Amino acid sequence: MAGRVFAEAIVAYDKKDDVDAVYENPYPENTIEHDLFRKNLIDNIQWHLEDIIRDPDIDPKEALVIKRRIDKSNQDRTDLVERIDSYFLTKYSDICPKADATINTESPAWAIDRLSILKLKIHNMNLATKRTDTSEETRSQCRQKLAVLLEQDMDLSGAIDTLLKDIEEGRKYMKVYKQMKMYNDPNLNPVLLDKKNK
Template sequence: MSSFSQSANKIFDEVVAFYHVLDQVDQEGKNPYATDTIDYLLYQKNWIDSVQWHVEDLIREPEIEPSLALSYKRRIDALNQERTDTVERIDDYFLAKFAAVPAKSNRLNTESPAWAIDRLSILALKIYHMAIEAERVDTPIDQQARCKQKLAILLEQREDLSTAIDQLLEELAQGEKQMKVYRQMKMYNDPQLNPVLYQKKA
């Protein structure tokens, strides 16, 4: 039986591979999982990350038209909000999953499971793209070597983070740690809390 992190990494790699078949930021994600499952949320999370990764590349084009850059910036803002919303939905899943677990300790973790999973999702993209850079034959040998070293570190980081996530989930399941979630409460996207937005209405 695979661990949670193994299943998550499999889904993340699946999404990254699917995205790069067309490699277009406007393509449809086609989430194959049932909407009421954690797998659906994991797929959705990495799809958002994959699109945002490539929009972030596009906006750095040196000769980009200002109007196009602004549209990309707006899209990045929207993707960031969607990413945060999805992370919080993943935490909602774990809150429900562990709600009835008797507390054996009041120990807390520095971050919720979903925000650790957020980092795991982004690692899948880093690994995919660094592997490409490590194998490029049109770059200097020393650059290839640096990329191979970075790839090795990223792979080690994924292994360690995966282990840490599985350990955290086990501790939560046993009541050895308590799950406590603080919502991001971002203000800049809220027309009632961003002064630039609400002062326009005054």
């Protein structure tokens, strides 16, 4: 399901192709599909902001504004991943793990986060294979990279499906740790704390 919703979000972004545009989420709020659509949209807009900020001729003031947007986007992304994990925690709350159940190295939502980024890599690498303003050598390299990304997509999608099935059947259990990013907290970031105390 996540892959399908991510594909829909990518198409929605491409129709406007504008980091400042408003994008309508076609799914009802408080559904997993709504959160997945929003997740990929956040990633897609940030992807393009990262392109823009790398312009060597960018005005430093504009670059700072974009950097602040990227920082906020990263926090929004983290908050949304934790919200998606809450969905899975609720969904599997009645599952009783087996005595020998193990924990995964990452939660379902963080794996889905990686899948969202991977879908964007595939989409943009595919576009790069069709550009007419690059050399055939560059396009050939992009085709090779695209093949690897598509293989990664199959592997990661399969691994996510396996993880969810293992949780459903009690072979794995979920344990979620909040990110607790310190640099966004005015009480923990030393620079912000110093300014606050002056």
